[in-house]
Amino acid sequence: MTPGAHAVGTSPAPWVGRSRPSLEGNDIVTGAITYVTDRREEGMLHGYVLRSTVPHARIDGIDVSAALALPGVVTVVTAADVPVNALGPRDVDGPALADTVVRQVGEAIALIAATDARTAEAAAGLIGLDLTALPVVDGPAAAAAPDAPQLHESGNVSGAIAFSSGDVEAALADAHLVLRRSVHTPAQEHVAIETPGGVARWDADATSVTIWCGSQNPGLHQRKVARALDIPQESVRMIANPVGGAFGSRNDDPMPVFLALLARRAGAPVHVHMTREDVMAAGAKRHPFWTSIDIGFAADGRILGSAVRAVADTGPIITSGPNVMKTSAEMSTGPYGFDVASFDGTVYYTNNANAGAFRGYGVPQVAFAIENAITEAAHELGLDPAEVRLRNVLDGGDRHSLYRHRTTTSLNVRATLRTAVEHPLWAQRRQWQAGAVGPWRRGTGIAVAMKGVGMGSGTGDTARARLHIDDRGHVIIWAGPNHTGQSIQTTYGQVAADALGLPIETIDVRVGDTGEVPESGPTAASRSTYAGGAAVRAACDELVERCRGLGLPLATDAAGVGTKLVELGEAEVNAEFRLPDTDDIGIVPPEQLATFAPHRVYGTCTQVVRVEVNTLTGEVRVPELLCVLDCGTPINPAATIGQAEGGILQGLGMAIMEDHRVSEGIPRTTSLENYLVPTIADTPRMHTLFIEGSEDSGPFGAKGMSEVVVVPTPPAIAAAIRDAVGVLPQELPVTPERMLALIEEAPCM
Amino acid sequence: MTPATPTLLRPTDPADVSRLLAGARAVAGGTDLLVQRRAGAEMPTLVDLSGLAGTRPAVVRDDATGELTLSAVHPLTDIADGAARAFPALTAAIGQFASTTIRNRATIGGNLVTGSPAADTAPALLAAGAVVDIVTPDGARRTVDLADFLLGPRRVDLAVGEWVTSVRVPQPPAEGGFRKIGGRRAQAISFLNLAWQWHREPDGRLTGVRLAMGSVAPTVVRLRTAAAALEAQIPTQDVVDAAVAVIDADISPIDDLRASAHYRRRCARGLLREALLPPSPGERPDQYVTPTTREKNQ
Numbered sequence A: 001m002t003p004g005a006h007a008v009g010t011s012p013a014p015w016v017g018r019s020r021p022s023l024e025g026n027d028i029v030t031g032a033i034t035y036v037t038d039r040r041e042e043g044m045l046h047g048y049v050l051r052s053t054v055p056h057a058r059i060d061g062i063d064v065s066a067a068l069a070l071p072g073v074v075t076v077v078t079a080a081d082v083p084v085n086a087l088g089p090r091d092v093d094g095p096a097l098a099d100t101v102v103r104q105v106g107e108a109i110a111l112i113a114a115t116d117a118r119t120a121e122a123a124a125g126l127i128g129l130d131l132t133a134l135p136v137v138d139g140p141a142a143a144a145a146p147d148a149p150q151l152h153e154s155g156n157v158s159g160a161i162a163f164s165s166g167d168v169e170a171a172l173a174d175a176h177l178v179l180r181r182s183v184h185t186p187a188q189e190h191v192a193i194e195t196p197g198g199v200a201r202w203d204a205d206a207t208s209v210t211i212w213c214g215s216q217n218p219g220l221h222q223r224k225v226a227r228a229l230d231i232p233q234e235s236v237r238m239i240a241n242p243v244g245g246a247f248g249s250r251n252d253d254p255m256p257v258f259l260a261l262l263a264r265r266a267g268a269p270v271h272v273h274m275t276r277e278d279v280m281a282a283g284a285k286r287h288p289f290w291t292s293i294d295i296g297f298a299a300d301g302r303i304l305g306s307a308v309r310a311v312a313d314t315g316p317i318i319t320s321g322p323n324v325m326k327t328s329a330e331m332s333t334g335p336y337g338f339d340v341a342s343f344d345g346t347v348y349y350t351n352n353a354n355a356g357a358f359r360g361y362g363v364p365q366v367a368f369a370i371e372n373a374i375t376e377a378a379h380e381l382g383l384d385p386a387e388v389r390l391r392n393v394l395d396g397g398d399r400h401s402l403y404r405h406r407t408t409t410s411l412n413v414r415a416t417l418r419t420a421v422e423h424p425l426w427a428q429r430r431q432w433q434a435g436a437v438g439p440w441r442r443g444t445g446i447a448v449a450m451k452g453v454g455m456g457s458g459t460g461d462t463a464r465a466r467l468h469i470d471d472r473g474h475v476i477i478w479a480g481p482n483h484t485g486q487s488i489q490t491t492y493g494q495v496a497a498d499a500l501g502l503p504i505e506t507i508d509v510r511v512g513d514t515g516e517v518p519e520s521g522p523t524a525a526s527r528s529t530y531a532g533g534a535a536v537r538a539a540c541d542e543l544v545e546r547c548r549g550l551g552l553p554l555a556t557d558a559a560g561v562g563t564k565l566v567e568l569g570e571a572e573v574n575a576e577f578r579l580p581d582t583d584d585i586g587i588v589p590p591e592q593l594a595t596f597a598p599h600r601v602y603g604t605c606t607q608v609v610r611v612e613v614n615t616l617t618g619e620v621r622v623p624e625l626l627c628v629l630d631c632g633t634p635i636n637p638a639a640t641i642g643q644a645e646g647g648i649l650q651g652l653g654m655a656i657m658e659d660h661r662v663s664e665g666i667p668r669t670t671s672l673e674n675y676l677v678p679t680i681a682d683t684p685r686m687h688t689l690f691i692e693g694s695e696d697s698g699p700f701g702a703k704g705m706s707e708v709v710v711v712p713t714p715p716a717i718a719a720a721i722r723d724a725v726g727v728l729p730q731e732l733p734v735t736p737e738r739m740l741a742l743i744e745e746a747p748c749m
Numbered sequence B: 001m002t003p004a005t006p007t008l009l010r011p012t013d014p015a016d017v018s019r020l021l022a023g024a025r026a027v028a029g030g031t032d033l034l035v036q037r038r039a040g041a042e043m044p045t046l047v048d049l050s051g052l053a054g055t056r057p058a059v060v061r062d063d064a065t066g067e068l069t070l071s072a073v074h075p076l077t078d079i080a081d082g083a084a085r086a087f088p089a090l091t092a093a094i095g096q097f098a099s100t101t102i103r104n105r106a107t108i109g110g111n112l113v114t115g116s117p118a119a120d121t122a123p124a125l126l127a128a129g130a131v132v133d134i135v136t137p138d139g140a141r142r143t144v145d146l147a148d149f150l151l152g153p154r155r156v157d158l159a160v161g162e163w164v165t166s167v168r169v170p171q172p173p174a175e176g177g178f179r180k181i182g183g184r185r186a187q188a189i190s191f192l193n194l195a196w197q198w199h200r201e202p203d204g205r206l207t208g209v210r211l212a213m214g215s216v217a218p219t220v221v222r223l224r225t226a227a228a229a230l231e232a233q234i235p236t237q238d239v240v241d242a243a244v245a246v247i248d249a250d251i252s253p254i255d256d257l258r259a260s261a262h263y264r265r266r267c268a269r270g271l272l273r274e275a276l277l278p279p280s281p282g283e284r285p286d287q288y289v290t291p292t293t294r295e296k297n298q
């Protein structure tokens, strides 16, 4: 049997498909776990980051003398002290510390280490900044203006991506219905429970640094630190967990660099822990988008063509901007198959909050435009909203509407939709509506989404695993992507136990330490279970194969076999999984494959949601939601449901309350008192269902799902609002104020 | 960074409080004060009033007059338990206040002394005609109408060294309620809130109509004009329209991060209209679809 082609269902595996509590769950619940920010080292100093309070200014001078003179202060680091003052290879990656200019409220200007945190903060207040205010680029429109101040030598355009599979306007000319609509989705903050921070320790003899700090990409952070400190990559060790949540925010985070700079200059371990207020100002956000769509339908609801244009604000530095837009481009046709599509997206630099990776990575923004258009088209055409979607669904193996590339056969949007429409939540939508009381109107909405798994074709996306068996028959597996709160090591252990046929207790999985784990890329792009799991599977299969070749009975005598392998010098296995490219790249120019990076494998999801809307106050409540997932084999079903529920709540937050507001370059939502995220009281009763399915290239048939679950929630809520009160919100979040304004503008009840 | 608080005094006898408060500041639930402290407010000595809760009941009802005495130092959870049906608007307000954990700490004293125009216990108390019982630094008592106690945002009629011991309201009528609008269903500062109480006469007329609204003026305010429009009337469509139409006379909302003045005006009308809807069988709990067999098995 080829790796990955393990038949699911025919041989019920003991661990795969069985819910297993996360390995560290007990320690989390009892508070016993030591998160990276809880770590304390002997002789540790406390660091503080001085940040800009203005959005755009020239730095004419920085005077640290008074800060240095404060008793207890050990060192102050400014741009001039950073060996290579850069967060990446390109100018637009931005400096580690602001040197000639600050371009954002919250941008780091200086680092202080002192004997205690209070002194470090006090010292920051003594740093003299000589700043000259510069005009503020307060959004994409300002960035694009002909006389706009240029935030980088390369200009204010951070990236652009355009593609067309044909003449959309010609296709729309024949359409029965053409909708031209614009939507806006807000900047969203991740609100990981643990704010960034950790500890770094400099070893002067070895000229090396060890950093305990959360990261979704320890290898990337290792390279960033090595660059800034101008030391070899091997001299940097990132130990990137346990961490209390990420959702994209530990991808672009400069904190490991700050820690390393401080530890080296101070010659002592240094601890830094950001406040929530610092994160609100300085942490990367979900890109705010302005998306418009022109889409045409035949009378029977079939989509004839669509043109999507998107504009995003990435703030002052590039972080993930153009990559996010790349994902938006691919997903601008939604989970639908039709003949002609185009996309045109531009990402701008501004003096607003920096935006970066966030679960869903550019998909929720464009999906809101498409799904809203489908919802509206269903009403206009007098068709059932689920039926319109079913008529357009992209089936496994179909060609993608924009790039015409071949999708995986495991793609099963149709089954998620069919399962959803049979569920009582959808089937009984009229009864729900009829039960409305007082000013509360009721509605039900449906939306569908798909999202690529992994970095896409042409990118060489690879995950690796290393395995060792000892003379007791115990196995250690070092694997990535890293744990960022989802307890991926628990899942890797299940894959390994079934692949090896060994008791799960004898398998120890280690992640997140660049000193031990082979480079496996980021915890991102819904790739961890799929790619990391497949690498673990490959390592295990190779060990099994090796034992078979040597005639060693691994499953029945692991200790004996381990002893023998150790003797033979054959006890270690290294394996990798390279994510397969699409078989057929369609109309994407081969030399530009990585530019568009179309996916072979997609996770998909349909959601049905009930809402109640108060027509007198504009309040929106979301009491119940169904999520039907196409994720292949759920290796750890409880963990998968947990991912779905968490993602849904982030989608719900984006839909009705979360809005990171910045005006004139100044963040206005500065804490969790005025930036609202859903609480348990706002949490709907959620039902998550898995459809039958298996992805051939994935471990035991699994594929990724943890981003796609965010995507349908906002448009499903919007559709439910449409069903309840007859107006379809095009701007998120739908606060009570926006809702009441919509009801009053268009009273069609 | 949070400034240090070197001294925390925890009296258990009310007679000790005034003496300890000299040069110090009171803390009850700490749910507002600790936030201020984290924001940098210096508080060298704190006197924790929560220990006084053990010395008396949360709510006392005068059997002769029906007057309720509400402790200013008990957690709101205890107040709601003690007042229950005797004060429906306050019980409803506490039900919508913050979250269980905050309600287990926060007090009426802290809520009123904070002087927030959005304070959620204030509308019900104001509508009920509450008076505030204050202990002065020499241990004497003074009593002030809540309407006079609330002076403006973060300003109340309380001198240094004084503390609030209780709040009293004349017997509230059986019909009353409270609604708040926030950005989410818990842990949210009110964009707007409304408390009401009235008697419904056998012929359907409303009498003793008292309305108070928060977050629409520098302090929580009575909606006297709207109440007058309802007084002794049957709340027919026309009467409701007339009452709603005059709300603007008593409110002066502003734009802030949470909501615009325009929304507050619109929503103020909506809230009053909602309060005047014929009494329904009661809020039904969210109706849930039972999980399918498939969900149960997975």
Ligand SMILES: Cc1cc2nc3c(=O)[nH]c(=O)nc-3n(C[C@H](O)[C@H](O)[C@H](O)COP(=O)(O)OP(=O)(O)OC[C@H]3O[C@@H](n4cnc5c(N)ncnc54)[C@H](O)[C@@H]3O)c2cc1C
Pocket (backbone or CB within 6 Å): B025, B026, B027, B028, B029, B030, B031, B032, B033, B034, B035, B049, B072, B073, B096, B097, B098, B099, B102, B105, B106, B107, B108, B109, B110, B111, B112, B113, B114, B118, B119, B120, B121, B162, B163, B164, B165, B187, B188, B189, B190
């Ligand atoms: C997460 C969160 C959610 C919240 N949600 C709400 C909400 O939904 N609605 C709402 O109205 N408020 C809310 N608040 C604000 C706060 O909880 C309330 O104002 C609460 O009633 C304060 O009571 P306390 O006992 O905790 O006051 P404390 O914090 O102990 O004190 C507040 C102030 O009052 C003074 N003080 C306290 N008691 C007395 C007394 N007996 N005599 C004299 N002075 C006194 C203190 O010196 C201090 O200045 C919230 C706060 C938080 C942190």
